[in-house]
Amino acid sequence: MQSKNLIRSALLVAIVALAYYTYTQIVANSSNNLTFSADSVVFKRGCLHPDSSCFRVAYRFPVPVGKGSSRIEKLIVNDFVGNMDEEIDRNDFAHLKDMLVKNSISYDSSYVEFLKQFGAGLEWYIDVDFTQILRTNRLITFRYEQSSYTGGAHDMYGYHYLNIDLKKTKILKLTDLFTDMDRFKAIAQKAFTVQYLNNPADKTEYWLADDGSLVLPNEFGLTSKGLLLHYNVYEIACFARGDIELLIPYPDLKEILVDAYQKELMN
Template sequence: MKKISILITAALLIFACKEDVKLTFETRHIEKSTDATIVVNYPKAIGTKAVANKINQQIEHVIANEMNMANTPENDISIDEAVSQFDQEYKSFKRDFQDSSQKWEAKVDGQVVYESPELICLSLQTYTDTGGAHGNGRTTYLNFNPETGDLFEQKDLLKNLDQFKKVAEEAFMEQTKPKDKDDTMEDFFFGEDFQLPSNIGFTNNGLVLLYNNYEIASYVQGITKITLPYDQIKDYLKVNP
């Protein structure tokens, strides 16, 4: 009887902890234009401290590394530090190339695009221009467990991957509009068969498969985005959107 009471008490404590998790998001804005042009808007989690901290650390990690000019990722750097480093790199560039009229840019636009009791999805759109033929734009989806703040990996979100891949490939063929009408699947995937992207997001319209520039096809193809309605893929989801 004593063991049963302990188990019931533990279960109630776990349930209470889950019920106590509260999260909201506020927009943080950073802007600097004296040297490099830097504009950063991103959602910052507030509420249950341990959960919010996990989410915010991951958001800052992704944004900071989008502005990172080094060849290796920065694991422990804040957005403010990344902004300062990007600006310092531009100043160094100007000292070395005083005749250049090139002004560096770093822009980030982040927002919460989907929330449910089982998942929070954030979209981070980043753009950097440090010279060259064109700047580099990228969209990143981050999917979080709202109870723990942990970042979901693809294996945490999808099941029966072989079957799901077939459904995704059919949707890809229906929704993709290649610049060249004679393009084949191998042309998109550099001689390979269809591949799922690393970037998967949740929206009100359905699950989004997103391929950034250079991940498939050529740069002129731009970002390729495929949307799968939830009612068509519910058997392949491990979370309930």
């Protein structure tokens, strides 16, 4: 009787293992079949000739196509909306485009009032575009670049990275990539010191925390050459200094990089 129970338990474990393996293979294959196209929302007022008043908006974003695309669509929409500090009821591209149209019209109303105060011949613009900077069997990274002028002393620009684990249908954080964040910070600070703090031309007194430790940026991206830490303008330096990129090669991070991502990034 006891041997029969053991056999049944072994069979049950084997069935569960087979089901899990089958599921992971289906997910992995669906990730490989995914492709991405581009969609956009464009809005213009004026812009008839070089000297005319002009307000133009262009929001461009990636759209997944293929099996499993609906899950990735939700991630992209939620990320895009959250990065704009907006909220929508549903996380699909139809609602995203509707939100962007309303956003453009709102800015257009402000632009009309701006023209009434300051006269014609002035330009406002908002441009958001994306580039795919990494694609493996499991991982994909998009970099958004935003530039805008909506009044003020100067235009603005910034970068945002969307790093997705296609197998887990998850937006990655730094803590998902490394087994030891304290050690990661030490490696990053060493790289930052070599690349920036040893340059006497840079005023670096405000680049570090009060205790002298490195402040990690809000944005990071996975590239073919290494992990990119990207500080946007004003994040740790003045506008004139611009944005600051810190590239850390994957071999420097190998000992603390999660095993599943080593296979993707170290090949």
